[in-house]
Amino acid sequence: MSSLSRQQRRAAQKAAAKGRPVASASMSAPSADASIATLFDKAVAAHHAGRLDEAEAAYREIAARQPDHTDALSNLGVLLKATGRLDEAIATYERALAIRPAPMVLNNLSCALMEAGRAVEAVEAVTRAVAGKPDYAEGHYNLGNALRQAGRFDEAKAAYLKAVSLKADFAAPWSNLGDMLKGRNQFTEAVECFVNAIRRQPGLVEAYNNLAETLKDQGRHREARQILEKGLELAPGHAVMRSNYAFCLCYMADIPPEQILREHEAWGRIVAAPLARGSRPFANRPEPQRRxxxxxxxxxxxxxxxxxxxxxxxxxxxxxxxxxxxxxxxxxxxxxxxxxxxxxxxxxxxxxxxxxxxxxxxxxxxxxxxxxxxxxxxxxxxxxxxxxxxxxxxxxxxxxxxxxxxxxxxxxxxxxxxxxxxxxxxxxxxxxxxxxxxxxYRPQPGTPEVAPLPAAVGAPFTFGSFNNLAKVTDHVIATWSEILRRVPGARLLLKAKQFLDGGTRDRVVAAFAAQGIEAGRLVLLGATASPRDHLALYGQVDLALDPFPYNGTTTTCEALWMGVPTVTLLGRTHVARVGATLNLACGLGHLVAPDLAAYVETAVAQAADTAGLAALRARLREQVAASPLCDAPRFTRNLEFAxxxxxxxxxxxxxxxxxxxxxxxxxx
CATH class of the missing domain: 3.40.50.11380 (Rossmann fold)
Structure with missing residues (x-):
């Protein structure tokens, strides 16, 4: 047996901290050798204490002296999996199962198979586990995980719900179900799942993080911020949650840039600084002009x-x-x-x-x-x-x-x-x-041709934004509503994956209704089947509106390429000035508004000049293609000079x- 590296030891300790228990002596037949029972107890104690080399040696000795000691084999499999030796773990679990097909070992085998990317086999293993023990809540939970990995989402949902029906205080299935639903753009139901998880286990940090991300995706930034702050009270050093907290603040216009900087610095101080290797020289050859x-x-x-x-x-x-x-x-x-x-x-x-x-x-x-x-x-x-x-x-x-x-x-x-x-x-x-x-910007190959200006061929004038809904804050909705009030008969087309969720659609419709904009003036579209279909939707848009403070980037470039100019607000920080750099690079400085009043006036004026918009639309792709934004050779030389x-x-x-x-x- 080779000794464990520090990396493997920390991995196993981290696995134990997440609540992956080491099996107790409950499956094997009583040993005739009392020394083996003593050795097993010492192995389990060493395992829990993180003395993994010692534990592994003891488990292996037990397995050699008493080959049918399934507890030792099962625990050895747990240790091997936690230290990244998946093939050995799987073989060890299978060796234990050949002696006795215990549900817990089948469950553990399914976890190792999932980690190895063998989802179909994982489903088979854990299905056997719950068949042998129908009231095994942890088994149904892992069945949900395996089915999810296999892409069988409806069955995964049923398995998660079965787990929580068997164990009322079981939080993990609620959290994982929420994460699965979020990934399938079912945001409203995902929020409910994360809330259920936190109610059952207030210390489940991952549920706080995932709940906040789901709220942010719905444009509910203040709620997301509050949840992240609660999560960070529980786990101040949680690297992902600290990143997400700093990122969340970038969407919020009422947070001073200096405060946002401080939160990024907190990530650097709490997460990054302890990993620093200290001042040291590098061996790279210090030749200024070499390749x-x-x-x-x-x-x-x-x-x-x-x-x-x-x-x-x-x-x-x-x-x-x-x-x-x-x-x-x-x-x-x-x-x-x-x-x-x-x-x-x-x-x-x-x-x-x-x-x-x-x-x-x-x-x-x-x-x-x-x-x-x-x-x-x-x-x-x-x-x-x-x-x-x-x-x-x-x-x-x-x-x-x-x-x-x-x-x-x-x-x-x-x-x-x-x-x-x-x-x-x-x-x-x-x-x-x-x-x-x-x-x-490099346009996607096979993009559709630029369509005629919709307003020029009899359609209602249509403003549009294809940005992630997380960028569409209440302040943005209020401003866009003012534009719609100033342009009677105009409509607003919004496209975002979040609109596949009925609850999210209802929330946005209600937010515009509170500003006096009826639902009939909104066109809310979800994800499309292909990038080409996505781009083709710009054929329904006369003028794009950039959100703020978090501007669009790819969305603005795609709109420009499809002949649709974007009105943008020049903000104070980088996140709020990307629209300006894109428009200026393409010769569209007249669409960069210095303040909110000018943003509204610019949009209203453009809507009144359909002839000018039609002329710009006809030449815009060629204009963008010839601009610095799409000049890859020129840009790359600039980057290499940097x-x-x-x-x-x-x-x-x-x-x-x-x-x-x-x-x-x-x-x-």
Whole structure:
């Protein structure tokens, strides 16, 4: 038996902390050897205490001396699974089951099979468990988990509800059911599930986090903020919840930018700083003009919006100047993923790989500049950056605010989103401003042709926004309602996945009704079958309205490409100035309003000038295509110039080692 690494030991301890119990001695036939019973008790005690090498050795000794000791085999399987040795865990569970098909062991086997991605087998195993013990609440819960992983969602829901019917205070099934429903855009029912989970287990931190995210998705930011604050009282160091709290504040117009900065800094201080490796030299050769190794880290190397702004750069990188490594943390693999993989010089899959292992991988790759493309969005790996595996680290395009961490050296922006002087005090990184704009949009292949202006062919004048509903705050609804009051007969088309949920639709209709806008003037559409269908809907929109303070990015670019200009409000911070940089890059400065009154007046004036809108619509795609926003070669040279400047600054810093540290020397 080999000893456990620190990583494996911590994984097992974390698993125990989440309430994955070690089995008690209840399944095996009594042993004739009292010494084995004593050894088993010592093994269980060592297991609970986190002395995993000692526990593993004892379980293995018991199994060797008494091969039918299913408790020892089951507990050994638990330990092996918790330390990432899934194949061994599965084999050990199967060995125990060959002796006695106990429901608990079948349940544990199903968990290991799920973690190994073998959902069908997991369903079979846990189905046997509940067949043998119909009142086994934990078994029905894991049956729900396995069915969910297998894509059998209605059956998964039934299994979760069966679990809570058997055990009234069982919170986890409610929480997981809520998470499943949220993923299926059933937001109202998901909220009820999370509330049920918290009522049964007030300390279930994940339920607070997921409830807040669901409320945010519905545009209920104040409620989301309150829930996150309660969750953080329970778990101040919860990394994901702290990210989500900082992110949530970005949507709220009444939160001062300085307070939002403080919350990002709190994430850096509480989560990132303890992971820092301290000041140390790097072995990267400090040659200012040599070819650079650039590493990009993202969970969104797929059909996600980030890829619309990354692919052009990846295609245009000067391979004589840079060598490109992509570190993919994505859960979704699709055609875009495969296209990006072929374009990269090196592709690394880091999903489920521990942070310290990823940090060693990056250092072994000799990355000179490591670039984050996610910020505090879902599935980020900022905790890898906290370990500083590369001498220069920067964040770009994935998040509209600071990371708040000392280990991030630069944030790549432009002079519109982050004006010199005032913006510097609102982030922890040094701001590197690109010329033109910090974005480079690559339209999707096969987009529909631009349709005629709807108002010019007899349709009611239609304002539109295809932004995530989380950006449509009460303040935005009040402003858009004022525009509709000023343009009699006009309607507003909103498209967001949240409108697939009836409760969410009703809430939005009621919010507009409170502003005097009847439901008949609203067109609320959910998700479409394909990206092409999504873009084709712009054929029903005359003029787009940008939400605030959180502007659109991809939505604005898509609207422009489909001939639909967007009126935007110039705010104080980056998140509220993205619309301005997009419009200015495309020669549409007249659609950038300096204040709220001007925003309303601009929208009303544009609606009155259908001839002007029709003329702009006819030329807009060509105008955008010729703009800096879509000039990938020009943009990529600007970005590479920035990288070269960052690198030269590091070369002049003197942080250089004589030799590269061995991978084993990287602290966990």
């Amino acid at each position: 650079l190794r650039i590493g990009y880290v993202s969970p969104d190397f797929n059909g996600h919006s980030v890829s619309h702004f990354f692919e052009g750069v990846l295609r245009q990188h000067d391979r004589a100047a840079v060598e490109v490594f992509c570190y993919s943390n994505g859960q979704v693999v699709d055609e875009t993923t495969e296209r990006l993989r072929r374009l990269a010089d090196h592709w690394r899959v880091i999903r489920k790989v521990p942070d310290e292992t990823v940090a060693r991988m990056i250092e072994a790759d000799g990355i000179d500049i490591l670039v984050d493309l996610a910020g505090h969005t879902a599935n980020h790996r900022l905790t890898v950056f906290a370990r500083r595996p590369a001498p220069v680290q920067a964040t770009w395009i994935g998040y509209p605010n600071t990371t708040g961490m000392a280990a991030m050296d630069y944030r790549i922006v432009d002079a519109v989103t982050d004006p010199p002087g005032s913006a510097n005090a609102l982030c922890t990184e040094k701001l590197w401003r690109l010329p033109d704009t910090f974005l480079c 990288y070269r400047g960052m690198w030269q600054a590091w070369c002049a810093s003197g942080q250089v080692a004589a030799t590269r540290p061995a991978a084993e020397a990287v602290p966990a």
